[in-house]
C-alpha cells in the first residue's frame with residue numbers, strides 16, 4: 001500500500017472550506033468511519049474495502065490567498081492502475097470542493113483587521129466604543145464590502161476609523177466569528193488579520209473610544225473580544241521578529 005498527497009487552494013475562508021468539504025463527503029463509495037474532526041482545522045476518516053483500509057486525512061490552512069486543503073490518503077493500492085484511479089477521483093473531488101466552497105464564500109460576512117506595528121515593537125490596539133462589544137479591545141478594521149478585496153477593505157477601514165494610510169504586510173491568521181457579526185452559525189462570518197504599518201496621516205480615534213500602542217508582553221492582559229485571542233501568538237511572534 002502507498003500514499004497519495006494533494007494540496008488544493010480554495011477561494012474561501014477556513015470554516016467555509018471545512019464545512020463544504022464535510023458536506024461533500026469523500027471521493028470513495030465505501031462506508032466511512034470518522035476518526036477525528038476538529039472544526040475547522042482537521043479531519044480524518046477511514047474506509048474499508050476488500051480487506052484494505054484507507055485512511056484519508058485533511059488539514060485546512062488559512063493563507064492570504066484563501067484556504068489550503070492538504071490531503072493525505074494512506075492505503076492506496078500499489079501499481080499504476082490503482083494509484084491512477086485514486087488520483088483521478090481525488091482530483092475531481094477537489095475541483096468540486098473548490099467550486100462549491102467559492103460559491104458559499106459569497107455569503108460570508110468577512111471582517112478584516114490590521115495589526116499595525118511601529119518601530120518600537122508595539123502594536124496598535126483599539127477599544128470599541130459602542131454596541132454589544134463596547135469596552136472590549138480589537139484590531140482596527142471592519143467588514144469587507146461586496147466586490148471589495150480584503151486588503152482594499154483593510155486600507156479603507158483604517159482610513160475611516162483612524163485617519164491614516166496603511167501599508168498591509170503579512171497575513172497573520174483567520175478565526176471564525178460567532179453570530180454577533182452577521183447572525184447565523186459560527187463560520188457565517190470570519191475575521192482575517194494582516195500585519196501593517198502606518199505610512200501617512202495622523203492617528204485619530206474616529207470610531208473607537210481609545211487607541212493604544214502596546215508591546216508584546218502587555219497584550220495578554222487586555223480585555224479582548226474573545227474571538228481575537230487565538231491571533232495573539234501570531235502578533236507576539238510578529239513583534240519579536242522585528
Ligand SMILES: Nc1nc2c([nH]c(=O)n2[C@H]2C[C@H](O)[C@@H](COP(=O)(O)OP(=O)(O)OP(=O)(O)O)O2)c(=O)[nH]1
Pocket residue numbers: 111112113133137138139140141142143144157177180181191225227228
Ligand atoms: N474591526 C474588528 N472587528 C472585530 C474584531 N474581532 C471581532 O470579533 N470583530 C467583530 C466585531 C464586529 O461585530 C465585526 C466588525 O464590524 P464593524 O462594525 O467593525 O464593521 P464596519 O466598520 O464595517 O461597520 P458597519 O459599517 O457594518 O457598521 O467584527 C477585530 O479584531 N476587529
